Amino acid sequence: MAVISVAGKAARPTTHEGRDRRCRKVRQNLTAHGFLLGALLCFGFFTWYPMVREVVMSFQKTKRGRTSWVGLDNIDQLLQDPEFWQAWRNTLLFTLLALVFGFAVPFFVAVLLNELRHAKSYLRILVYLPVMMPPVASVLLFKYFYDPDFGLFNSILHTLHLPTSAWLNSPDTAMVSVVIASTWMNMGGATLIYLAALQGIPGELYEAAELDGAGLWRRVWHVTIPQTRLILSLLLLLQVVATMQVFVEPFLLTGGNGPQGSTTTVVYLVYQYAFNFNNYGAASALGLIMLVVLAGFSALYVRQSRKAD
Amino acid sequence: MSRTGLVRRSVVVAVAAGMSMSLAACGSSGTGGGDGASKVTVSVDCQPPVTKAAERKQWDEDVAAFGKLYPNVTIKSKDASPCEEPAPFTAQLKGKTQTDVFYTYFTDLAQVLDAGGAEDISAYVNETTVPALKDIDPSVLATLKDGGKLYGLPTSNYKMGLLYNRKLFKQAGLDPEKPPATWAEIREAAKKIAALGNGVNGYGEYSATNQGGWHYTAELYGLGGTMVSEDGKKAAFNTAEGRQVLQNLYDMRWTDNTMGAAQSLKWPDLMTQMAADKLGMYVGAPDDITYMVQTLKGDYEAYGMGPMPGAKAALLGGNDYMFKKGSSPEQIKAGIAWINLKYLTLGKGQFDYARTKADGLPVGLPQPFFFTGAGLAADNKAKAASATVPVQNYAPYLAASVPGKTEPAHAQQIYKVLDNAVSAVLTDRNADIPKVLADAETQVNQVLASLQ
Structure with missing residues (x-):
C-alpha cells in the first residue's frame, strides 16, 4: 500500500512542484526562445508581412494618393495585357529548356566526375567556379560571347566554317541563348549536390552490377538513378520554382523583353508593372498568380512523392 | 486645486501657447524662406556626388550663398547619381521616402500624383518668388500642371534631335x-x-x-x-x-x-x-x-x-523638382527660393557661366533650354561669352527651332x-x-x- 501511495504522489506532482518545473523549463529554454523570437521577427517583418501585403495589394488600386478596393480589376487588367500570355509562354519555355539543360547536364557531369579516378577535386572546383562569379559579370561575359559581329561563339563557328547565329538578336534563338548562359552560371551548385548524393550510394551495388556485366549506362539507369531519386525529384521541384522566377539573365542579356518580346518573363512583367508603370496593384496580382501556379507545382510534387512512397 | 495640478495645467497652457505662436509664425510668413520668421529645414536630392568634384563644389557654394540670403533655412542635401533611377524612384514614391524637394523627370507628374506624392505649389509661385517666371516656356510649365494646379518647377529642358x-x-x-x-x-x-x-x-x-x-x-x-x-x-x-x-x-x-x-x-x-x-x-x-x-x-x-x-x-524632355506631399508652407517657400537661386536665376547657380568655365565644366551646350523672350536672349548672350564647347556644332539644332511635343x-x-x-x-x-x-x-x- 505504501509503495502504491508513493507512486501515486510521484505521478501527481503538487501545484508548487509543477510551477517549479515549468519555471525551470522556461529558464532552460530562454535562450532558445530568444533566438526563435529573433527569427520569427525577421521572418515576420521581411517575409510574411510583405507576402500578406502583396495579397492585399492585389485587390487594391492607388489613384491620386487614394487606395481603394477594386476586387478583381487588377487581374482583369492583366488578362487584357497582350504581354501577359506571351510572358507566361516565355516563362514556361524557359522552364522547360532550363530543365532539359539545367537539370540533365549537371546530373551527367556529376556522374562523370564520380566515375573519374584522377583530378576529381580540380574538376569539381572548375565546375563550381562559375557559381562564385558575380551573376552580372557572368552575364556580361556571355553578352560578349553572343555578339553577332565580334563575339567568341560566332568567331569559333566562323573559324570552323559553320553557319553563325544571331544568338540574342533573333526571336528564334534569344531564349535558348539565355538558357545556355543561365545553365553555365548555375550548374555548379546542382552538380555538387548530385555528386554528394552519388557518393552516398554503397559501392557494393556498383560492384554487384559490374559483376553482372552492366556497363556505365546500365549502372546509371539501374543503380544511380533509383538511388538518387529523392534528390533528383527534390532538385527538380526547386529547379522549377527557381527557373519560373527567372529575371536577372534576360534583364541583363536582352534588356528584359528581347527581340519582339521573346524573353519577356512573368517576373520581368511584374518589374515593369511595379517600377515602370507604377501599378503596384497589377504587379502584386501578377505575383499572386505566380504564387498560385508555383504552389500548384509544389502540391503536385508532394502528391507524386507520396504516391512513390 | 493641488499644487501638482496647477503646475501641470501651467505647463499645458505654456506648450499650447508656444504651439499656437509657432503656427501663427508659419501662417504669417509671406515671402517664403527669406522672412527669417522661423527655422526651416528642407531636404533636397540630386546633390552631385563627390566623384563630380566641380559640380559638388558649385552645389556647396550655392548652398552657402543661399544660407547667407536665408539664414533661417537649412538645406539638407542628399547626393545621388544619377539623380533619378526610375525603379527606385517609383519605390520611393510608394514608401513616401522622397526628399522634401525631389528631383523628377519631365514625364513623372502622372505617377507622382497617382502615388499622392506632390504638393500643389500654385499659390507660392509668382513673379516675386520666381522673377524669371514670365520667361519660362509655357509648354514646359504645362507639363508640371494638372487640373490647373502647378506641382513643380523646371531645372532643365530639351528637345530631342x-x-x-x-x-x-x-x-x-x-x-x-x-x-x-x-x-x-x-x-x-x-x-x-x-x-x-x-x-x-x-x-x-x-x-x-x-x-x-x-x-x-x-x-x-x-x-x-x-x-x-x-x-x-x-x-x-x-x-x-x-x-x-x-x-x-x-x-x-x-x-x-x-x-x-x-x-x-x-x-x-x-x-x-x-x-x-x-x-x-x-x-x-x-x-x-x-x-x-x-x-x-x-x-x-x-x-x-x-x-x-x-x-x-x-x-520634349527634361527635369524638374517637385515638393513632397505634406511639406509645410515654410518648406515649400524655402524650396522654391532654393530652386530659384540654383536653377532659375540668370547669372546665378547653373547660369553662372563664368564660374562653370573657371571650374572646367562645359559651357555652351543647348541645354537647359526653357527660357523664351528676353530671358532666352540674355542666356544665349551670357553662354556665348563664356562658351568652352564648340557652340557652332549645335547651330543646326538651335536654328531649326522645331516645336516641342510632350509624351x-x-x-x-x-x-x-x-x-x-x-x-x-x-x-x-x-x-x-x-x-x-x-x-x-x-x-x-x-x-x-x-x-x-
Whole structure:
C-alpha cells in the first residue's frame, strides 16, 4: 500500500512542484526562445508581412494618393495585357529548356566526375567556379560571347566554317541563348549536390552490377538513378520554382523583353508593372498568380512523392 | 486645486501657447524662406556626388550663398547619381521616402500624383518668388500642371534631335556642318559612314527596356504623327508616318546593312558606341553629349547636333523638382527660393557661366533650354561669352527651332508595346511592317482600354 501511495504522489506532482518545473523549463529554454523570437521577427517583418501585403495589394488600386478596393480589376487588367500570355509562354519555355539543360547536364557531369579516378577535386572546383562569379559579370561575359559581329561563339563557328547565329538578336534563338548562359552560371551548385548524393550510394551495388556485366549506362539507369531519386525529384521541384522566377539573365542579356518580346518573363512583367508603370496593384496580382501556379507545382510534387512512397 | 495640478495645467497652457505662436509664425510668413520668421529645414536630392568634384563644389557654394540670403533655412542635401533611377524612384514614391524637394523627370507628374506624392505649389509661385517666371516656356510649365494646379518647377529642358559623330562624318566625306535633315538623307549618310568598315555603324537605335517605343515616338513626332487620339483612348500611330518610321529602320538594318547585327540596345549603348567612334548617328538629347564626354571620355569637338528628322515636332524632355506631399508652407517657400537661386536665376547657380568655365565644366551646350523672350536672349548672350564647347556644332539644332511635343499619357505602357514593333523590324528580315504596326495598334488599344 505504501509503495502504491508513493507512486501515486510521484505521478501527481503538487501545484508548487509543477510551477517549479515549468519555471525551470522556461529558464532552460530562454535562450532558445530568444533566438526563435529573433527569427520569427525577421521572418515576420521581411517575409510574411510583405507576402500578406502583396495579397492585399492585389485587390487594391492607388489613384491620386487614394487606395481603394477594386476586387478583381487588377487581374482583369492583366488578362487584357497582350504581354501577359506571351510572358507566361516565355516563362514556361524557359522552364522547360532550363530543365532539359539545367537539370540533365549537371546530373551527367556529376556522374562523370564520380566515375573519374584522377583530378576529381580540380574538376569539381572548375565546375563550381562559375557559381562564385558575380551573376552580372557572368552575364556580361556571355553578352560578349553572343555578339553577332565580334563575339567568341560566332568567331569559333566562323573559324570552323559553320553557319553563325544571331544568338540574342533573333526571336528564334534569344531564349535558348539565355538558357545556355543561365545553365553555365548555375550548374555548379546542382552538380555538387548530385555528386554528394552519388557518393552516398554503397559501392557494393556498383560492384554487384559490374559483376553482372552492366556497363556505365546500365549502372546509371539501374543503380544511380533509383538511388538518387529523392534528390533528383527534390532538385527538380526547386529547379522549377527557381527557373519560373527567372529575371536577372534576360534583364541583363536582352534588356528584359528581347527581340519582339521573346524573353519577356512573368517576373520581368511584374518589374515593369511595379517600377515602370507604377501599378503596384497589377504587379502584386501578377505575383499572386505566380504564387498560385508555383504552389500548384509544389502540391503536385508532394502528391507524386507520396504516391512513390 | 493641488499644487501638482496647477503646475501641470501651467505647463499645458505654456506648450499650447508656444504651439499656437509657432503656427501663427508659419501662417504669417509671406515671402517664403527669406522672412527669417522661423527655422526651416528642407531636404533636397540630386546633390552631385563627390566623384563630380566641380559640380559638388558649385552645389556647396550655392548652398552657402543661399544660407547667407536665408539664414533661417537649412538645406539638407542628399547626393545621388544619377539623380533619378526610375525603379527606385517609383519605390520611393510608394514608401513616401522622397526628399522634401525631389528631383523628377519631365514625364513623372502622372505617377507622382497617382502615388499622392506632390504638393500643389500654385499659390507660392509668382513673379516675386520666381522673377524669371514670365520667361519660362509655357509648354514646359504645362507639363508640371494638372487640373490647373502647378506641382513643380523646371531645372532643365530639351528637345530631342539628331546626334552625330563629326569625326566619322569627315572620314566618310560628309559635311559635318550640314547634318542630314530627312530620313532619306540619314539613310544616304549612314551608307557612307558604314562603308568605313572596322565595325562602324551608320545609324543606331534602341529597342529594349521601353526605349525603342520612346524613340519610335520621337521619330513619329518628327514626321508629324501622333501616338494617341486627342482623348487618349485610342492608338493613332498606325498611319503612313508610323509605317515610314519602321520602314526607315528596316531599310537601314536589312537593305543597307548600316545598323549592325547587334540589336536589343538600350541606354547608354548608343552613347558608348558613338564615344568609341563606332556609330555615326542616332536620335537623342543634348545631355547625351555631356555623358559621352564626362563619363565615356569622348571629345566635345567630335559631336554635333541637328534637328529632329522631319522637323515637324520634337519630343520634349527634361527635369524638374517637385515638393513632397505634406511639406509645410515654410518648406515649400524655402524650396522654391532654393530652386530659384540654383536653377532659375540668370547669372546665378547653373547660369553662372563664368564660374562653370573657371571650374572646367562645359559651357555652351543647348541645354537647359526653357527660357523664351528676353530671358532666352540674355542666356544665349551670357553662354556665348563664356562658351568652352564648340557652340557652332549645335547651330543646326538651335536654328531649326522645331516645336516641342510632350509624351502621350501612359507613355511607358505604350512604349512597352512599341518596343516589340521596333525590335521586330530590327531582328526579323521577314518582318511584315503593316502587320507589325496593326498588331501594336491592337495591343495599345487593349492596354488603353484596360487603363480607362
